[in-house]
Amino acid sequence: GEAARASWVGGDATPKISANMDFMDKIFSREPLDKGLYDALKALVPGAPEEVVIGVGEFLTYTVTACVRGEGWRHRTIWNVTDNQNTRSWIKLRYSKIPIVQFVIQILNQAEVMWGFDTIGVYIRTYHNLLPDQLTREDWRECQSKLIREGWKEVSLAAGWKYFLGEFEKQHLLRLGALVPYQVGDKEVRLARQLAEQRGGRQV
Numbered sequence: 628g629e630a631a632r633a634s635w636v637g638g639d640a641t642p643k644i645s646a647n648m649d650f651m652d653k654i655f656s657r658e659p660l661d662k663g664l665y666d667a668l669k670a671l672v673p674g675a676p677e678e679v680v681i682g683v684g685e686f687l688t689y690t691v692t693a694c695v696r697g698e699g700w701r702h703r704t705i706w707n708v709t710d711n712q713n714t715r716s717w718i719k720l721r722y723s724k725i726p727i728v729q730f731v732i733q734i735l736n737q738a739e740v741m742w743g744f745d746t747i748g749v750y751i752r753t754y755h756n757l758l759p760d761q762l763t764r765e766d767w768r769e770c771q772s773k774l775i776r777e778g779w780k781e782v783s784l785a786a787g788w789k790y791f792l793g794e795f796e797k798q799h800l801l802r803l804g805a806l807v808p809y810q811v812g813d814k815e816v817r818l819a820r821q822l823a824e825q826r827g828g829r830q831v
Contacts, residue, residue, distance in 0.1 A: 634700065636692070637708040639759035640684030646762035647692045652699065653779045656692065657762050657771070660684050663785065664691055667792055668727065675727040682713035683728060688784075689714075689746075690735045695787035697742035704745045710752060718748030734791065741815075 634651040640660065648655040658664050660679045664687055669675040676683075689707050693700070709715050717723050721732050739745060761770040775781065 632703050633706060634703050635706050635708060636689065637759045638685050638688050638692075639710075639763045640679070640681050640688060641763050642679045642681065642684070644763045644767075645684050645688035646759045646767075647688050647784075648759050648762075648779075649692075649696065652696075653777075654696070654782055655762065655774055655779055656688075656782050656784050657767065658688065658691075658784050660687075664688065664788055667788060668730070671792065671795055672727045672730050682711045682717075683725070683731075685709055685711050685714045686717050686728065687731050689718075690731050690738070691784045691788050691791075693735060693738045693742075693744075693746070694791050695782070695784050697738045697744065700744040701742050702744065704747060706747050706749050708749045708751050710750070712750060715748035715750045718746055 634649065636647065636649050638645065638647040640646075643659065643661045644657065645660050645664065646655065646657045660666070665679045665684060668687065669677075689709075693705070707714075707718060717728055717732060718735075721736065723729055723732065735746065761767060764770075771781065
């Protein structure tokens with residue numbers, strides 16, 4: 628049923644650090660933004676703000692998580708819990724006037740189509756978002772240790788994000804017209820490229 632297909636994911640961001648937690652699979656990540664995920668993306672989006680806007684940081688971190696974890700989310704509905712109204716709005720409406728957010732929306736849409744999962748944004752007040760918040764604060768190591776003792780697994784998003792940025796460079800510079808998700812097999816890569824060619828090389 629629907630309950631069995633639902634997963635709860637929560638996150639938090641500061642201008643420097645982001646965290647994301649998958650409560651069903653007990654997987655969490657903690658990544659730098661200003662010298663990591665955001666810094667790498669900013670180079671591809673002309674006019675992107677120099678400093679990380681918190682809502683953008685949260686949305687970006689969820690999307691990168693979706694790219695890396697997408698295969699494990701197949702056929703699921705992901706309820707992304709956030710205390711940021713902008714993040715919730717971008718997930719719900721899939722629209723923003725901000726170029727860098729538009730860019731991230733495209734990535735999330737593509738990951739959902741390829742892996743076959745849906746995302747629903749859910750707003751909660753900050754005081755209900757304590758665990759992800761703790762991973763972005765000064766005493767984050769205490770929270771990290773506690774989670775690992777309780778059976779959580781920490782994963783890195785950096786390699787997956789580096790891969791996706793390479794895919795975007797191929798798409799824009801070489802006009803391949805397709806984005807291939809992280810860690811798919813050669814068969815899926817060929818299929819994505821073939822579909823793009825059939826559509827005349829347009830972005831998919």
